[in-house]
Amino acid sequence: MAAEAPGYHDWLDTDAGPVVRPYTVTGGRVRPNSGAFDVVAFVVAVSPDAAAGRLDLQPEHRTILEIAQDPVSVAELASELDLALGVVRVLLSDLLADGLVSAHEPSATAELPDDDILKAVVNGLRAL
Amino acid sequence: MDSGRSDRRIPLALKILIAGGFGVGKTTLVGAVSEIRPLQTEEVLSTASEDHDDVSGVETKSTTTVAMDFGRITITDDLQVYLFGTPGQDRFWFLWDELAFGALGAVVLADTRRLADCFPSVDYFEQRGTPFVVGVNCFDGAQRFSPDSVRNALDLDPDVPVVLCDARDRQSGKTVLIALVEHVASRRGEPVPAG
Secondary structure (H helix, E strand, O other): OHHHOOOOOOOOOHHHOOOOOHHHHHOOOOOOOOOOOOOOOEEEEOOOOOOOOOOOOOHHHHHHHHHOOOOEEHHHHHHHHOOOHHHHHHHHHHHHHOOOEEEEOOOOOOOOOOHHHHHHHHHHHHOO | OOOOOOOOOOOEEEEEEEEEOOOOOHHHHHHHHOEEEEEEEEEEEEOHHHHOOOOOOOOOEEEEEEEEEEEEEEEEOOEEEEEEEOOOOHHHHHHHHHHHOOOOEEEEEEOHHHHHHHHHHHHHHHHHOOOEEEEEEOOOOOOOOOHHHHHHHHOOOOOOOEEEEOOOOHHHHHHHHHHHHHHHHHHOOOOOOOO
């Protein structure tokens, strides 16, 4: 929240927009170099100490690697980091290119889940 | 489920879109059935000049921030349902394509006082062939309409379920989602038995 950040000035309200533009964290890159990263694609770090000795990684990269020790969806990551989806995709593409994460995209549109899965969803929803 | 080379199993995540006009109760519905979280998308709007000018490295782009709601329902460790409240404004259609890709289906929320607001959503899912149900959010004080009158007003195919609901109510919200999943199953030709 811009309004709560240190160095808050009363002449900057939320209408002024974010003080730091979202793509600053990606060095201005707006498109991922690799990978598709659907909102429900899952990402998982390849090893527990993947970031060790990597001085070139940004804090956001490291945070992603920490969260992704267990498989996590792109949507969850973006929400957790409080970063825009597009920004997270660029950061993930860096990590993918460096072999620090693996990505698991959801199956294609035409491929509907089988009936057992749909039944499990219905039963799961009823039990909520 | 194949976990591949990883020793950590990758869950299967099913996407369900919650669509409808502005203020119809999309956020309320997502919040009623799941833990709701904000999700920002900062989308890049490319300018038309890209085709004409060689401006590599200094591309003229503008971005727009769109906030969406998303919620997750954990069915089992390996099976999750993600709900995405689609942005209501027409200028964010481009976001829908990404969300609708691979989606299990959609709930179109309708408010009978402003039924026309959900026409664009109905059109969108009809054109894409995405299975959808219409949830008629019964606001306090709104005149109750029968599902059939709503179906006629929206000119829906006979097989599209129309469910009266209260988006604030968890049980009611669950009913709408179950109607959608059963509709998806029936389109595959094998109904999910009640159980």
